Every structure is written in structure tokens, then in C-alpha cells.
Amino acid sequence: MLAEGLDTLIRALAEDGFQVVGPTIDQQAIVYGEIKATSDLPRGWTDLQEAGTYRLQRREDEAYFGYVVGSHSWKKYLFPPVTLVASADLGENGWRMQTPEPDPVKYAFLGVRACELAAIRIQDQVFLGGPFVDPTYEARRSRAFIVAVNCTQAAPTCFCTSMNTGPRCDSDFDLALTETSSGFLIEIGTDAGQVIAALLPVRPANSTEIDQAEIARQRAADQITRRLDTDGLRDLLMNNLRHPHWEEIAQRCLSCTNCTMVCPTCFCSSVSEVPDLTGEHVDRERHWDSCFNLDFSNMNGSPTRNSISSRYRQWMTHKLATWHDQFGSSGCVGCGRCITWCPVGIDLTREVVALRDTTGNDLSRLSDSNAESAEANR
Amino acid sequence: MTSAITAPRFDPWRTHAVRVARKTPEVPGVFTCDLAIQEATVASTYRFAPGQFNMLYIPGLGEIAISICDDPQSRGSVAHTIRIAGNVTHALSELAVGSTLGLRGPFGVGWPIDEYRGRDLVLVAGGIGLAPLRPLICHLLAHRQEFGEIHLIMGAREPSGLLYSAEYSAWQDGGLNVYPTVDRGDDSWPGHIGMVTAILDRLPLCRPAETVMMSCGPETMMWYAAQIAIDRGVRPESVYVSLERNMNCAIGLCGHCQFGPQFLCKDGPIFSYNRVASIMKVADL
Amino acid sequence: MSNVGRKQPVSIVTVYKGNTAMTMDQPNLLKMLCATRFAEGLSHEHLACLCRAGRLVRLSPNQLLFREGDTEDEVFVISSGHVRLAMNIPGRGDVPFLTAGPGDLVGWSGLISDGRMTATATTVDETTLIALSGKRLQELCNCEKDLGYVLLRRVAQVLSQRLLSTRLQMLDLFEKEQTQKVS
Numbered sequence A: 001m002l003a004e005g006l007d008t009l010i011r012a013l014a015e016d017g018f019q020v021v022g023p024t025i026d027q028q029a030i031v032y033g034e035i036k037a038t039s040d041l042p043r044g045w046t047d048l049q050e051a052g053t054y055r056l057q058r059r060e061d062e063a064y065f066g067y068v069v070g071s072h073s074w075k076k077y078l079f080p081p082v083t084l085v086a087s088a089d090l091g092e093n094g095w096r097m098q099t100p101e102p103d104p105v106k107y108a109f110l111g112v113r114a115c116e117l118a119a120i121r122i123q124d125q126v127f128l129g130g131p132f133v134d135p136t137y138e139a140r141r142s143r144a145f146i147v148a149v150n151c152t153q154a155a156p157t158c159f160c161t162s163m164n165t166g167p168r169c170d171s172d173f174d175l176a177l178t179e180t181s182s183g184f185l186i187e188i189g190t191d192a193g194q195v196i197a198a199l200l201p202v203r204p205a206n207s208t209e210i211d212q213a214e215i216a217r218q219r220a221a222d223q224i225t226r227r228l229d230t231d232g233l234r235d236l237l238m239n240n241l242r243h244p245h246w247e248e249i250a251q252r253c254l255s256c257t258n259c260t261m262v263c264p265t266c267f268c269s270s271v272s273e274v275p276d277l278t279g280e281h282v283d284r285e286r287h288w289d290s291c292f293n294l295d296f297s298n299m300n301g302s303p304t305r306n307s308i309s310s311r312y313r314q315w316m317t318h319k320l321a322t323w324h325d326q327f328g329s330s331g332c333v334g335c336g337r338c339i340t341w342c343p344v345g346i347d348l349t350r351e352v353v354a355l356r357d358t359t360g361n362d363l364s365r366l367s368d369s370n371a372e373s374a375e376a377n378r
Numbered sequence B: 001m002t003s004a005i006t007a008p009r010f011d012p013w014r015t016h017a018v019r020v021a022r023k024t025p026e027v028p029g030v031f032t033c034d035l036a037i038q039e040a041t042v043a044s045t046y047r048f049a050p051g052q053f054n055m056l057y058i059p060g061l062g063e064i065a066i067s068i069c070d071d072p073q074s075r076g077s078v079a080h081t082i083r084i085a086g087n088v089t090h091a092l093s094e095l096a097v098g099s100t101l102g103l104r105g106p107f108g109v110g111w112p113i114d115e116y117r118g119r120d121l122v123l124v125a126g127g128i129g130l131a132p133l134r135p136l137i138c139h140l141l142a143h144r145q146e147f148g149e150i151h152l153i154m155g156a157r158e159p160s161g162l163l164y165s166a167e168y169s170a171w172q173d174g175g176l177n178v179y180p181t182v183d184r185g186d187d188s189w190p191g192h193i194g195m196v197t198a199i200l201d202r203l204p205l206c207r208p209a210e211t212v213m214m215s216c217g218p219e220t221m222m223w224y225a226a227q228i229a230i231d232r233g234v235r236p237e238s239v240y241v242s243l244e245r246n247m248n249c250a251i252g253l254c255g256h257c258q259f260g261p262q263f264l265c266k267d268g269p270i271f272s273y274n275r276v277a278s279i280m281k282v283a284d285l
Numbered sequence C: 001m002s003n004v005g006r007k008q009p010v011s012i013v014t015v016y017k018g019n020t021a022m023t024m025d026q027p028n029l030l031k032m033l034c035a036t037r038f039a040e041g042l043s044h045e046h047l048a049c050l051c052r053a054g055r056l057v058r059l060s061p062n063q064l065l066f067r068e069g070d071t072e073d074e075v076f077v078i079s080s081g082h083v084r085l086a087m088n089i090p091g092r093g094d095v096p097f098l099t100a101g102p103g104d105l106v107g108w109s110g111l112i113s114d115g116r117m118t119a120t121a122t123t124v125d126e127t128t129l130i131a132l133s134g135k136r137l138q139e140l141c142n143c144e145k146d147l148g149y150v151l152l153r154r155v156a157q158v159l160s161q162r163l164l165s166t167r168l169q170m171l172d173l174f175e176k177e178q179t180q181k182v183s
Helices: A005-015 A114-128 A135-143 A191-197 A207-223 A233-238 A245-250 A258-262 A308-327 A348-357 A363-376 B040-045 B087-094 B127-142 B165-173 B196-202 B219-231 B273-280 C026-034 C044-051 C134-143 C145-170
Strands: A019-026 A029-034 A045-050 A053-058 A082-091 A094-098 A107-112 A145-149 A175-180 A183-188 A269-275 A281-288 B016-025 B030-037 B053-058 B062-067 B078-083 B100-107 B120-126 B150-156 B177-182 B211-216 B239-242 B270-272 C054-059 C063-066 C074-080 C083-089 C093-100 C120-123 C127-133
Touching: A005 A019, A005 A107, A005 A145, A005 A183, A005 A191, A029 A045, A029 A053, A094 B016, A094 B100, A107 A114, A114 A135, A114 A145, A114 A308, A145 A191, A175 A191, A175 A207, A183 A191, A183 A207, A233 A308, A233 A348, A245 A308, A245 A348, A269 B062, A308 A348, B030 B040, B030 B100, B053 B078, B053 B087, B062 B078, B062 B087, B062 B100, B078 B087, B078 B127, B120 B127, B120 B196, B120 B219, B127 B150, B127 B211, B150 B196, B165 B177, B177 B196, B196 B219, B196 C145, B211 B219, B219 B239, B219 B273, B219 C145, B239 B273, B270 B273, C026 C044, C026 C054, C026 C074, C026 C127, C044 C134, C044 C145, C074 C134, C093 C145, C127 C134, C134 C145
Parallel strands: A019 A107, A107 A145, A145 A175, B120 B150, B120 B211, B150 B177, B211 B239
Antiparallel strands: A019 A029, A045 A053, A082 A094, A082 A281, A175 A183, A269 A281, B016 B030, B016 B100, B030 B078, B053 B062, B053 B100, B239 B270, C054 C127, C063 C120, C074 C127, C083 C093, C083 C120
């Protein structure tokens, strides 16, 4: 398919009742928003990322998907930042409680990366895989159409290869695109994808085009240098809950919650009471919350996790260790967002190295290895 | 489409309108609220297991997890013993009989009682921790022949803090050995003074390896009770504790009540000591 | 052992000294001592040695066993029944702080120090105690270091349990820690 075919794809999805959302530029970042036409896409832009750093930069070409990932993830559509979960009305016979019918919105996600497909699989497990199913997530997820786009470049913060989540989109998409200099190679993942693909100006790819796409995808894989050694990681963390390094991280961590907000798998939330002015109608709104918030662990007026070290430990051990116990996989997909968007550049892969190198509470080795790993990551 | 669609399931946010049928003062700062589910079809099918909890909801103020303290066989209303601790419990204490509020539940995993028919049981309760054990006690009294010796050690700060004390003699008559004890006694209190652990220390256990301990109370109390029970030959996997953390959604989707690899609302609040021992003494987990 | 439903006043206290105590032949005393929790970890020979310094004391409810501040020779292992320990605070009277029961050791000052009692002990119900002469036990321990080690080790264990219990009581768990489960 030629690049112009993208507009046909967006139109076809819209005509099928989908609200098409995808990458667009807002406030000097690539975010996910409504896409009406290819002109909304960040054509010719890329993102420079490092720990604590994110900048947009012009590309030398006019690629539509020549960036990595921004601060947004698709969870904002499947698990919205604010959701009405219930409401209550005061009538003659007292309070009556209702739960809303899930919003029948149909999203088509354009530009889902392999790590993001993995994140969606992980949130499927959280919201759909247990004894309780979240109605909002279920409704949105079951209707969603996924157009994946293979990465053709990687950021220094990427480590999907360590988490076995990318960079190649293998499954869980309706359509998958690989962008090359001559257009897009399309793979069809589902029957629904087939139906949409039939409406597009496509022809069978020739071997040169297939090779070109493979080279482009391989380029992304080759660019990934960051590693997270997951070997025995669960036990490493759970056996070191009292390690002094948690306190060392807390000296840097601001407990700002950025890492949890940008993480495509973090799912913590709280429900707030929102009464109207009469007090006779109350909406119960669920909003994203974070284990870094002090009052998140409040129990009878005092927080269980009173220190930043205990909150960072909660986040990291959940993400990389206890997630396995709960959901059968790591909670990390290696997208690197928490590294990029941390205002002080805390990098969980480095913190794991520090913990691994100093297991046994050896304080002298701790400071040495910090210097080493800092060197190694420079 | 790329999804794991399943048949429509029950909506975990569905909240039933309930009416305050009765309010009973218990010990100071604690009261019991009997709630009648308004919708007849829901009321007639509502069942719970001993140890489970409900989310009680006051619109505009919020929800709170309260364990059910009723006899699992009782019908018509569901009793909750509540300690006044925060906004919602305070508002609950001020609700008049006849007021409406919301209830979601039951949630959580109850006491694993069916696994332990034929065994000797030691129940250890502290303060309001007796509330979630009361449905179990009702169940045991109704099925007394199915179990061996049953001991209940109940601790409170002072004699006036002994929850459900009016029922102890009936429980004793029903075949439970009830051992109330208080931290602080006086001359008007003829009973035992000391921690539940002191009684547990010298409790006659005929067959410790066949004995099951179930405890609910302050974590520190449960921890040392577990140590003593295990020292005395009770198997660690037969020791159960009921843990407490902040619960928000009650369905394992909000993250608030996480404790190591568990969500207390969904995987607990009752755990075998085995499962949580390694993390119970990790501060601020 | 349970006090369910019973509310008897405990203000009338009689003193056991002298005539209410009774002696018993050694084999029976040994049998009773062996049956207590205190005997755990002590050999039969050692227990028999202890019994040579002992006698049996049987008391009815509300009898004074010893009084805070007094010097006593005997230490007691409770065989059955309960003893309430209290300390006197001027203006508040006797403040009870612990109920000791079967297997517990009371009056241990006689064994490891000068025998000055740090509490007043009163029986709660029909109580049988094995009274051991502190002086004779100290002599025994001095002569037979092996017995001395084992006995004092056991006493240390018992006291450490008592210390833990006291600490938990002191922590005021039911007041400070909100115990409303799952809320």
C-alpha cells in the first residue's frame, strides 16, 4: 500500500463506526488523539529520548511513524483516566444506586507498537482475566480495532527485547503495518482486519518490499542497547525487600507519580464521590491513582507506606515481581516511558542492576556498583 | 476483533439499596447495624460465607469495607459490627433506623472451615476482630458435632471492650470453650488478665498437628499467636490470619489493598500464615 | 478456666500461710510437676531433684499467696487453677495486671534474687501449686551446675514468654491499632 492508502484506511475505519485515534503532535510531544486524516499524523517528526529527557526533532524523511512512544498509551482509551462507575439518587424511598451502561464507543487504534500490544495483553489479564471483570474495560476492549505499526527505530530508553515484547508485532492486532521508504507493508491478523484491508488500495507485496520491511524492522531491533536482566528477577526483588538501596533510590525519587501515569500497564485507581449541588444525585467517579501517592495506602487515617522508599519498592516489586504471582507475567513491557518521563531520570533497569550487584546488603559494594552502572549507562 | 470477549457477567459495581433495620450499641465506639436489602429478589438470594465482607456505601461520603458478623443462616437482614473510625463509619453510626444506604458484596475469601471438619479449632480474636469470627462461631455451633475441641480466646483492652460478651455463655453452653481476657482489669473483673498469647501458651491442645488456628485482630497479636501455635505443634498451614489494608474497589482492580503478591480484597482477607509469614514483618510493605 | 457468666467479688481474701498448706509424698509431687508445662525440657532426674525441695499447696479461691514487698522463700509452679498478680499503687489500690495459670511460675524472685516479691498474688479459683524452696533450689543449683544451668535456662524461657506477653499488653494493641477488620 502506498502512503496515500493511509487516508483510505482512516476513512474506512471511520465509516465503519470507529473513532480513529492515533499519534498526533500536541504540546511538543507525540500524544494519542483523534485522527481525521493523515495530516493529523506526526509526519516527518521523531522523538529523542533519554532518562528524564524527551524532545521532538524533524526527521530527514517524511515518515508517518518515525517516532518511538510518547507519554500517552492506549490505556487512556481502554481504562479511561476518569470513568463513571456508579451513581446514586435520593428519592422518596431513599437512595437508589445505578450503574451506567458502558459507553458504546468503538475505537480504532492506529499505530500500536509491539510493546503496547503486550501492555494491552497485560491489562486484559488484569481487567478481564480474574474473577471480576471491569465492565468499562470489557466494553471498550471488545469493540476496539487495532492497527499495529512495527517499530523501525528504537530509543535509548527501549528495552522490549529484554521483556520479550518486541520490537516485532507478532499477534493481537487486526492489521499490522511496516513503514518503508516506498509505502506500507500490511499484515492481516484477524477476519475483521481482512474486511478492512479489502477496502484499501493494496496489492501483494513483492520480495523486495518484504525484504525492505524486514530490514526496517531489524534496524529497530539493532538499535536497542538497554537491557534488563530478568533472570531470577522476581526472587531477587522479593528476597531484598529490606535492601538499603530502596532508601538510596528514595533520595532521588520525588514520588511524583509520573512513572505510573505513563506506564501502559499500571492500573491503580480510586473512586471519588461527586455530588451535585442539591446533594441528591451523586456520581461515583473512578480516576487513575498511583501507589506513589501518600494517601493511597491510607488505613484508618495513617498510610501503610509512609516513606518514598516503601512506595518505590511497592511499585518496582509489583511491576517486576509480584505481577508474576498475580497475572502470570511481568508487569513491564520495556517501553521505557517511566525512564523518559521521570523528572529526575530514575531508570529501573539501572536500579535492578544496583540491587543485583549488592544483594546481601553489602553497603560498600553498593556505592561501587552505582558508579559502575552509571558508567555503563553513559 | 482482537479481544477476550465473554458472556455478560455480574456487574461488580452494582450496589444494592439497603435499609437500616436495627442498630445495637456494642462496646464503646462500636455498634452493630442490621441492614435489610430492599429488592426482594436480591434479598431472597443473598448469601455469604463466614469471614466475607461487604462494601457499605453512603452516597456523597464513600464506601467502606465492613466484615459481616451475622449468622450465615440468618435471612432478611445482614448484620455488620462497625467501629467508628473515620467519616463513613461516623456517618453510619448516625444513621437512623429506616435510613437507606448502599451495599455491594459479599466479597473476599472466608474462613476455610469445610477443609477442617473433624479437627480441633482454636479461634483467637482481639478487639473488634471477633466480628468476622462471629459468623464462623454461629456455623460451628450449628455443626458442633462435625468438629473436635473448639476454643475461643477473646482479648480486649478492658472488660467493657469485650465484644458480644452477652453471648459468651450461650457459646459456652453450645460447646465452645470461651476464654475472655483483658489487658487492663480491675476488682470488678473476676476474669482473666493478660494477652491472648498467655492463654494460648497454656491452652490444652490434645492433638496440635490436627489443630487449626484462626485469628483476627491486630497484626502484632496474630503474629505472636501464630508463633506460639506453631511452637506448640500446630502446622503453619493450619494457622489462618485475617489481614487488613485499605480496600477501595473490593474486586482486585484498584491496587489499594495490595500486600506482597496478594490483593487482600480478592485473595483474602483471610490467609494461611504460610502464605504471608515471609512478608508480615517487612515494615511498610 | 473460663469465667463466663460468673461475677463473684474478689475482695475477701484469706491468707494461706501455714496451716492450709499440705505436704504430699514425693512421687505424687513429682507426677504433678511432670504434668506441668514448666517441666518441658527438664529431665526426670532433675525434676525429682527439684521435688525434694518442694511441697504441695492447695488453696481455695481468694486466698493470698504472697504480698508485694514481702520477702518469701518459696517459688510456685501452678499445677491447676489461677493466681492473679497485682501491684499496689497508692490512691489506686491493688491494680491487677496478670492472671497466671497452669504451668506458670510465680514468686520467682525467691529463686534468682533475694526473694522480695514484686507483686501481690491472690488465687482466683481452687488452686494447686507446687511450692519449691528458693533457698534449697539455689543450693542445689550451686552444687549441681548441670541442674542449675538447665533450671535457670528454663526459668529464663518462662520469663521471656512472660516478658513478651507483658510487652504486648503494654503496647495497648486494641487501643492504638484499629482492629476493625477490612475497613
